[in-house]
Amino acid sequence: MSNNSIRNIVILGATGPIGIEITKPLLNADPPFEVTAVRRQNSSTPWPFLPNPHLQEVAVDYTSTTSLKQAFLNQHVIIEAFNPSTAIHQDRIINAAIETSTIKHIITPDFSSDTFHQNAGELLIFEPKIKAQRVLEDLVGQRNDLHWTAIITGPFFDWAIPKNLFWISPTTHKLTIFGSGTQRISMSKLDIVGRATLAVLQNPKDYLDRLAYFADYTISSNELLDMLNESDIDKQSWTANTIALDGWLSTATQLWEKDTADGVEDRLNSTAYRMLGTYGLFDEENRYGADFGDRVEVGFGMGREEFWDVLWGVVG
Ligand SMILES: NC(=O)c1ccc[n+]([C@@H]2O[C@H](COP(=O)([O-])OP(=O)(O)OC[C@H]3O[C@@H](n4cnc5c(N)ncnc54)[C@H](OP(=O)(O)O)[C@@H]3O)[C@@H](O)[C@H]2O)c1
Structure with a gap:
């Protein structure tokens, strides 16, 4: 996929503070990305966005691969910006992505400390993220045109x-x-999640199947x-x-x-x-x-x- 063919972005958990900061620069890009903000079916989170022709809202049942596939239809990239508790659905999310041929890239549920670090498991708090990484690694190889990036930012x-x-x-x-x-x-400043995501979406080939460190x-x-x-x-x-x-x-x-x-x-x-x-x-x-600090991506x-x-x- 050429860089320009990434236009349709689905953001899981777009209504949280991290999702909001990711959504804003995607809508302000020139030209804007087409953003689908995915929410839980029973969500009571207030809708934080002004009306925008490039932004649509979709409710999903995370316990249903079919529901996830409907949300992923014609999308190119999935961004997992949800509360870490939702990472328990990672197997269905990745399977739905695998079964949706237009999806080419997944940005994983990280946006935090280095949860790929060999000692991260000792801290317990990263368990959902580490499990989600394992699910991704186990499944994603089923399609050689489906890639991922983990965005590591440190504290905001x-x-x-x-x-x-x-x-x-x-x-x-x-x-x-x-x-x-x-x-x-x-x-990092909180808005790094938007800056880092844009960097990945604009040059996905530079970030294939790896964690990328972004810090201010x-x-x-x-x-x-x-x-x-x-x-x-x-x-x-x-x-x-x-x-x-x-x-x-x-x-x-x-x-x-x-x-x-x-x-x-x-x-x-x-x-x-x-x-x-x-x-x-x-x-x-x-x-x-x-x-x-010695591994921060060039330009950051x-x-x-x-x-x-x-x-x-x-x-x-
Ligand atoms: N580096 C840092 O300093 C830092 C700080 C905060 C967060 N983070 C990371 O950033 C990511 C997103 O965090 P966040 O603070 O934006 O998350 P959040 O506000 O708790 O959740 C984001 C969205 O996920 C959905 N959601 C799904 N299950 C939920 C649940 N059980 N409780 C609440 N919301 C739930 C909600 O959307 P709907 O209701 O619309 O479905 C919510 O708006 C996480 O991976 C987190 O670890 C990093």
């Missing part, structure tokens, strides 16, 4: 800071330092604290709240196991998820690949000043 700092999910708190002027503060972390900046907590205090814009100094990581993994694992016993399905907002995710980022041996990444401007736009 501009999305996480206002939600108090990041280690910078603009309200208290504190930066929480987990461990020694030396571990560097590759991180790689920095440690100590370097962040210095950066916040260097600025002469801010008259108030920033201080560190240091938290040792000893025992985190076992406490978080216990909480995760309790959630499992309690039948918690949507884990994204649980304490266990946050603790395990934090541990995965701050392990000081880079055990989970949080620093992937910000300079220090640009990063500072974006960061200050969020914390200032």
Whole structure:
């Protein structure tokens, strides 16, 4: 398939914050892509988009391959931007893709840390993504003209800071330092999901059957604290709240196991998820690949000043 023949894009989970950021640049492209936003049949998620002739809404039953095939009819690319709990349907999604000859490329349900890393399984939170990868790898070989890309972004700092999910708190002027503060972390602005997706759709041959690393900046907590205090814009100094990581993994694992016993399905907002995710980022041996600054795709990444401007736009 030539690059120009990719026009019809189906986005599963388009109504979430990540799906929205993927949809926007596809509709603003010149010419715009034709986007089908797929929702669950019983979805109560508010529709977040203005009317647009290039955007249509389709409801699917994820438990039915037939329903998925109807949504995929005449589509070229599937983007899996759903809540990770939906990844349990990956076998039906991939089978429906295989049986739909127009589908040539799948962007996998990642958009997060390096879930392909050899140690990622230890963190438990990536289990749905890792299982989805295995299903994909097992099935996708049935068609040699069907390809995939996994987009790895690291944490979205501009999305996480206002939600108090990041280690910078603009309200208290504190930066929480987990461990020694030396571990560097590759991180991104939320809109990287749209920029990265466009890069893949415009040059799919450059991204065939592999994970692709996209990050805006790689920095440690100590370097962040210095950066916040260097600025002469801010008259108030920033201080560190240091938290040792000893025992985190076992406490978080216990909480995760309790959630499992309690039948918690949507884990994204649980304490266990946050603790395990934090541990995965701050392990000081880079055990989970949080620093992937040396593998970022060409054309991506910000300079220090640009990063500072974006960061200050969020914390200032
Ligand atoms: N790197 C980061 O910092 C970061 C941050 C957040 C998320 N992510 C990743 O980005 C992807 C999408 O995350 P998101 O925050 O956009 O997801 P989300 O808002 O929880 O879900 C996205 C959409 O999926 C559908 N959905 C399916 N099952 C659902 C369920 N059980 N609960 C809620 N929604 C469900 C909903 O659409 P309908 O109701 O319309 O069907 C929802 O709007 C995930 O892979 C996540 O791991 C990464």
